[in-house]
Amino acid sequence: xxxxxxxxxxxxxxxxxxxxxxxxxxxxxxxxxxxxxxxxxxxxxxxxxxxxxxxxxxxxxxxxxxxxxxxxxxxxxxxxxxxxxxxxxxxxxxxxxxxxxxxxxxxxxxxxxxxxxxxxxxxxxxxxxxxxxxxxxxxx
Numbered sequence: 001x002x003x004x005x006x007x008x009x010x011x012x013x014x015x016x017x018x019x020x021x022x023x024x025x026x027x028x029x030x031x032x033x034x035x036x037x038x039x040x041x042x043x044x045x046x047x048x049x050x051x052x053x054x055x056x057x058x059x060x061x062x063x064x065x066x067x068x069x070x071x072x073x074x075x076x077x078x079x080x081x082x083x084x085x086x087x088x089x090x091x092x093x094x095x096x097x098x099x100x101x102x103x104x105x106x107x108x109x110x111x112x113x114x115x116x117x118x119x120x121x122x123x124x125x126x127x128x129x130x131x132x133x134x135x136x137x138x139x140x
Contacts, residue, residue, distance in 0.1 A: 006111065007076050007085075011071060011074060019068070022057035022061075029050050029119075030116060031049065031050055032049060033116055035056060035121075036119070039123065042132055067092070068092055069089050069091055070089060081113060082110065083111040083112070084109070087109070088104065089104065095134050095138070096135050096138040097134055097137075103123055103128060106121070107122075108120040
């Protein structure tokens, strides 16, 4: 039953975040949350704290406005004091030059008593880097 509740919480949070309400994810975060977005791109990060986590979403929106994240699947395991959650996301949208952007991301989360304490995101960084280059090459 506990894992079903966690999956529902994650689905609800991603429904909001996927629509651009990133504060839903930030509200779930512990004050000392660790967030890592792997890769050597403008979105690559290894940061701590709720404010830094929120600022990363601002950076995401600046580089890829209008890109949306859709939860495909979520699994949960563990106890309330250390729950592991894995989520698969579709990343979609249209770049500034009109080309479509499609990517897949995997998110590995650790929750403690319902609070996000660790968030690791892996995305196809080759596709992401190409999209970011297209975004910056297109005149505003």
